[in-house]
Amino acid sequence: MAEKRDYYEVLGVAKDATADQIKSAYRKLAMKYHPDRNPDNPEAKEKFTEVSEAYEVLSNPEKRQKYDQFGHQGVNFGPGGFDFRRDFSHFEDVDLNEILSSFLGGMGGGFSSFFGGRQRQQRPDPNAPQRGDDMTFRLEIDFDEALFGSERTIDLTLPAQCDECHGSGMAQGAKRNKCPTCNGNGFVIGNGGWLQVRQTCPHCHGEGSIIDKPCRKCRGTGQTTKPQTISLRIPKGVDTGSRLRLQGKGGGGIRGGENGDLYVLISVRDSDIFVRDGLNLGVEIPVSPILAALGGSVDVPTPDGTATLKLPPGTPDGKTFRLRGKGVTSIRGDMTGDLDARIYIEVPVELNKKQRTAAEALAKALGEANFPEQARLKNKTQIFLSHKEKLSKVK
Numbered sequence: 432m433a434e435k436r437d438y439y440e441v442l443g444v445a446k447d448a449t450a451d452q453i454k455s456a457y458r459k460l461a462m463k464y465h466p467d468r469n470p471d472n473p474e475a476k477e478k479f480t481e482v483s484e485a486y487e488v489l490s491n492p493e494k495r496q497k498y499d500q501f502g503h504q505g506v507n508f509g510p511g512g513f514d515f516r517r518d519f520s521h522f523e524d525v526d527l528n529e530i531l532s533s534f535l536g537g538m539g540g541g542f543s544s545f546f547g548g549r550q551r552q553q554r555p556d557p558n559a560p561q562r563g564d565d566m567t568f569r570l571e572i573d574f575d576e577a578l579f580g581s582e583r584t585i586d587l588t589l590p591a592q593c594d595e596c597h598g599s600g601m602a603q604g605a606k607r608n609k610c611p612t613c614n615g616n617g618f619v620i621g622n623g624g625w626l627q628v629r630q631t632c633p634h635c636h637g638e639g640s641i642i643d644k645p646c647r648k649c650r651g652t653g654q655t656t657k658p659q660t661i662s663l664r665i666p667k668g669v670d671t672g673s674r675l676r677l678q679g680k681g682g683g684g685i686r687g688g689e690n691g692d693l694y695v696l697i698s699v700r701d702s703d704i705f706v707r708d709g710l711n712l713g714v715e716i717p718v719s720p721i722l723a724a725l726g727g728s729v730d731v732p733t734p735d736g737t738a739t740l741k742l743p744p745g746t747p748d749g750k751t752f753r754l755r756g757k758g759v760t761s762i763r764g765d766m767t768g769d770l771d772a773r774i775y776i777e778v779p780v781e782l783n784k785k786q787r788t789a790a791e792a793l794a795k796a797l798g799e800a801n802f803p804e805q806a807r808l809k810n811k812t813q814i815f816l817s818h819k820e821k822l823s824k825v826k
């Protein structure tokens with residue numbers, strides 16, 4: 432994917448642009464690139480998306496602050512990486528609607544029929560306690576930690592109540608005034624021709640009021656970020672994709688609201704011994720050709736320790752033995768998988784003189800009867816070639 436452009440650059444505004452400057456720049460560009468005005472123009476569509484995304488971030492003081500602080504990383508929730516991010520489903524649920532409502536607001540509602548639009552039934556109370564965000568942290572752990580469980584501490588930066596304004600978002604001596612855009616209602620009525628749709632006010636984000644002097648530290652959001660260290664117990668049996676929930680360890684609540692939850696999304700590194708498939712394990716066991724021929728015991732590593740496997744005489748290459756109950760035990764402890772041990776013949780290397788002599792004596796002592804596969808191929812080849820002779824005479 433191409434490098435993302437700077438949001439300020441996308442909108443063509445200065446870094447210290449006011450909310451109104453950002454809004455007006457967005458309005459102009461959105462009008463210009465709107466899909467309705469540029470049918471069958473993929474470039475315009477792309478521009479429109481870029482512009483909407485930039486506005487979505489820069490029009491929201493909280494997101495703008497994160498963006499200023501961390502760049503695209505701070506507000507981008509794409510896949511990959513080792514950083515924390517908002518729970519994706521949560522993001523989709525809330526922020527997509529915010530994109531739509533801010534878009535509709537920015538367009539003066541002119542395209543409301545185009546999107547339908549969601550309405551907020553109730554104006555949020557700016558003084559009410561606000562629950563902290565649920566956050567997701569991706570954690571990579573070793574294979575053995577997943578099998579046996581472990582203790583970890585993780586360092587991360589989480590949203591927390593601004594300690595400057597104690598979550599009010601107001602500077603000292605600031606007042607809340609009625610929002611002039613929506614006249615304190617928290618919503619505006621968009622006129623989509625024959626359709627009227629109620630939309631969240633883009634100016635006050637539905638609160639109905641705006642702060643005349645926002646807190647400088649949090650830009651009026653009431654929220655900043657705080658580094659945290661969290662201890663975590665990883666239960667045995669987790670696998671890639673397991674999600675652990677730490678209740679109340681997510682983003683800090685605002686104005687007495689409870690904290691959000693922290694979800695730890697596990698990804699397990701490969702083992703250099705085992706392959707894992709759910710609760711089952713597989714392991715490859717190299718065996719001497721002599722041992723495979725004679726039969727005997729081989730050691731097999733298992734999560735419980737080394738097990739002894741008895742090979743029957745004449746064990747072929749690739750033969751798999753299932754060791755029941757030697758796989759991974761589930762998180763709940765109610766199920767244990769199996770371990771498949773696959774035998775493969777390891778050809779001996781670097782024979783010394785004495786070994787060579789012994790091997791030559793053995794080779795001489797072995798006959799056709801000891802290698803039925805070789806005899807079988809020889810036989811089939813003879814038949815094949817005799818067919819060839821017969822067929823080349825037909826004409």
Ligand SMILES: [Zn+2]
Nearest residue numbers: 593596646649
């Ligand atoms: Zn503040």
Ligand SMILES: [Zn+2]
Nearest residue numbers: 610613632635
């Ligand atoms: Zn408003």
